[in-house]
Ligand SMILES: Nc1ncnc2c1ncn2[C@@H]1O[C@H](COP(=O)(O)OP(=O)(O)OP(=O)(O)O)[C@@H](O)[C@H]1O
């Protein structure tokens with residue numbers, strides 16, 4: 001699955017880094033606590049979250065994640081977009097809630113990957 | 117020896133947006149130096165957890181990173197409130213973070229255990245009312 005496929009499946013708005021939509025993804029995680037992402041994520045390359053602040057971008061950066069999906073229609077601010085562009089991390093925003101967004105991706109073949 | 121690089125950063129306590137900037141800069145530097153991705157990831161996660169802790173719990177502080185051919189040493193020093201019971205603080209799930217910090221996505225009590233996990237050596241010394249110093253080493257074989 002690619003970033004582009006995720007955007008299509010979730011009917012998501014692509015906020016930045018259109019050039020990276022072809023990047024491949026193999027596993028995802030959904031979390032609102034960045035503490036948990038830092039402690040439990042291993043090789044998951046997509047982060048779905050309802051949290052919307054700059055530390056979401058930083059956390060994804062530290063974990064070498066490929067893309068971030070904001071659920072419930074959350075939209076990152078200018079500062080977050082700038083951070084994401086600097087690190088080349090595409091940001092997507094979907095109207096779906098967390099459970100539905102995760103379910104859509106899971107039922108289309110994106111899984112949870114290994115735990116740490 | 118001159119093939120050790122020393123980097124110094126000040127972590128401020130008033131801008132949540134900028135917390136993590138030092139870790140991000142160090143991560144970019146290590147990438148430029150072509151260090152193995154696993155090493156970079158260990159340093160980035162361990163340092164970021166420490167930097168966030170400084171911001172949340174200690175009103176900021178100073179970070180020194182020393183990169184030598186054999187290891188990366190990260191020293192986080194703050195003049196915050198200190199930690200009364202280090203064993204308790206190191207326990208997964210223990211946190212004194214208030215609700216406003218949880219609503220920012222932190223405060224699960226996972227940071228210090230995670231710093232221990234991602235560093236090859238870690239030591240923590242703290243004096244209540246004086247401050248806390250965390251030293252972490254990541255070996256580059
Ligand atoms: N630099 C520090 N100064 C003072 N107290 C600290 C410092 N670092 C950690 N602590 C104390 O140790 C506790 C545990 O820290 P730890 O990083 O494991 O969890 P947390 O920061 O509360 O949550 P998380 O890291 O999961 O977001 C903190 O809640 C705090 O009470």
Ligand SMILES: [Mg+2]
Nearest residue numbers: 165169227228
């Ligand atoms: Mg912490």
